[in-house]
Amino acid sequence: MKKLLILFGFIALLTAQAQNINCGTEEATITYLGDPAGSHPAAEAATIERFKEVCPNITVNRIEGDANVQNLLAVYLTAFEAQSPDFDVIRVDVIWPGLLAEHLLDLNDYVAQAQIDTYLPALIQNNTVDGRLVALPLRIGFGMLYYRPDLLEKYGFAAPPTTWQELESMAQTIQDGERAAGNSEFWGFVWQGNAYEGLTTNALEWQVSNGGGSIISPEGEIQVNNEAAIAAFERAASWVGSISPPGITSYQEEDARAVWHAGNAAFMRNWPYAYSTTLNSEAIGDSFAVAPLPAGDAGTGASSLGGWHIGVSKYSSQPEAAAAFAAYMTSSENQKFYSIDTSSPPAVLALYSDEDIKAALPFASPDIVEITTARPSTVTAEKYNEVSTLYFSAVHSVLTGEEDADTAVALLELDLEALLGE
Numbered sequence: 421m422k423k424l425l426i427l428f429g430f431i432a433l434l435t436a437q438a439q440n441i442n443c444g445t446e447e448a449t450i451t452y453l454g455d456p457a458g459s460h461p462a463a464e465a466a467t468i469e470r471f472k473e474v475c476p477n478i479t480v481n482r483i484e485g486d487a488n489v490q491n492l493l494a495v496y497l498t499a500f501e502a503q504s505p506d507f508d509v510i511r512v513d514v515i516w517p518g519l520l521a522e523h524l525l526d527l528n529d530y531v532a533q534a535q536i537d538t539y540l541p542a543l544i545q546n547n548t549v550d551g552r553l554v555a556l557p558l559r560i561g562f563g564m565l566y567y568r569p570d571l572l573e574k575y576g577f578a579a580p581p582t583t584w585q586e587l588e589s590m591a592q593t594i595q596d597g598e599r600a601a602g603n604s605e606f607w608g609f610v611w612q613g614n615a616y617e618g619l620t621t622n623a624l625e626w627q628v629s630n631g632g633g634s635i636i637s638p639e640g641e642i643q644v645n646n647e648a649a650i651a652a653f654e655r656a657a658s659w660v661g662s663i664s665p666p667g668i669t670s671y672q673e674e675d676a677r678a679v680w681h682a683g684n685a686a687f688m689r690n691w692p693y694a695y696s697t698t699l700n701s702e703a704i705g706d707s708f709a710v711a712p713l714p715a716g717d718a719g720t721g722a723s724s725l726g727g728w729h730i731g732v733s734k735y736s737s738q739p740e741a742a743a744a745f746a747a748y749m750t751s752s753e754n755q756k757f758y759s760i761d762t763s764s765p766p767a768v769l770a771l772y773s774d775e776d777i778k779a780a781l782p783f784a785s786p787d788i789v790e791i792t793t794a795r796p797s798t799v800t801a802e803k804y805n806e807v808s809t810l811y812f813s814a815v816h817s818v819l820t821g822e823e824d825a826d827t828a829v830a831l832l833e834l835d836l837e838a839l840l841g842e
């Protein structure tokens with residue numbers, strides 16, 4: 421028995437070395453504030469199981485995080501202000517490195533350079549603040565259009581919509597038909613219209629696809645008060661209660677997914693994670709496909725860049741063990757499983773040539789980061805959350821009809837100027 425244990429210990433050590441994961445030798449227990457319930461808890465549980473093989477001396481307690489990113493950020497900031505060691509490892513949204521940098525460890529000090537070199541350089545750049553690498557890239561998100569080829573065919577449409585106008589007319593036709601056939605719950609198009617970060621990503625897509633700018637340009641120019649943006653927000657407001665449920669103004673990702681999964685929507689805007697959940701859903705299974713989001717007046721569609729990365733709290737009492745978990749979770753070995761489980765494009769470049777990844781994520785390509793639109797988080801850094809809150813609140817007021825679009829963007833522009841000190 422003892423020999424067997426020594427053998428297992430030896431194998432674990434070899435595996436850890438092969439992956440350059442520094443497990444240390446001390447017993448440690450760390451807390452990981454992970455994915456929300458309902459998303460992909462199994463992918464994280466499996467990650468933790470695999471990590472146990474690599475670093476048997478480290479126990480990971482996983483707690484579920486809030487699905488709403490503003491709420492999650494508030495949890496982090498409250499704990500960080502108190503310098504609380506309550507959690508060691510956290511999920512870092514792609515928009516947060518600038519905001520959270522001061523509370524996160526510089527992972528350059530803990531992770532082998534060989535591993536850092538495996539990630540897409542644009543993500544390493546995104547996560548590097550004043551020379552400090554504050555999070556390791558894990559998964560890429562981007563806005564995509566989910567649709568039902570069976571319904572398109574039923575109503576005589578040969579291909580998915582390439583413009584918002586086409587989407588509107590297809591959605592209306594399919595909705596009218598399905599309602600007439602007795603499904604009173606059916607809607608043309610579901611998306612994320614609640615007043616939260618998800619609306620910023622949706623509205624940015626409408627705005628950019630219409631040629632209305634990207635909120636704040638990388639050079640710091642405020643881009644919200646223009647005809648193209650106004651028209652884009654007005655168009656989205658016209659969907660509320662017509663091709664989209666009246667309650668869409670309180671929908672987050674999971675609300676849209678619920679309607680879609682029940683087979684009650686022709687089109688859905690969501691992130692890649694919904695690809696595997698849809699395949700596994702009873703009502704739809706593989707009767708769906710994905711396409712780029714439609715174009716507005718700009719002539720091409722736009723997709724917001726999302727995604728999640730892994731950081732270690734500066735207030736952790738077990739920084740080495742926490743960094744070992746962050747390194748393992750984002751390692752090429754684990755990302756292969758994790759990407760397939762969550763149907764989220766990986767952050768490790770070499771995985772895009774992996775046959776299993778290609779088969780499981782046919783829509784993924786390593787240039788996603790370049791072809792998507794980033795939210796203005798780098799240029800606004802620690803002010804990003806306030807910028808986004810002003811933006812989604814203004815757009816939300818247009819969606820609910822509380823404010824007309826002209827007034828909303830004019831006020832938004834003034835608020836952004838005041839916040840950014842122009």
Ligand code: GLC
Nearest residue numbers: 489513514561617618726727
């Ligand atoms: C997804 C994206 C994330 C974004 C969030 C908004 O989780 O990956 O970047 O902020 O949705 O709801």
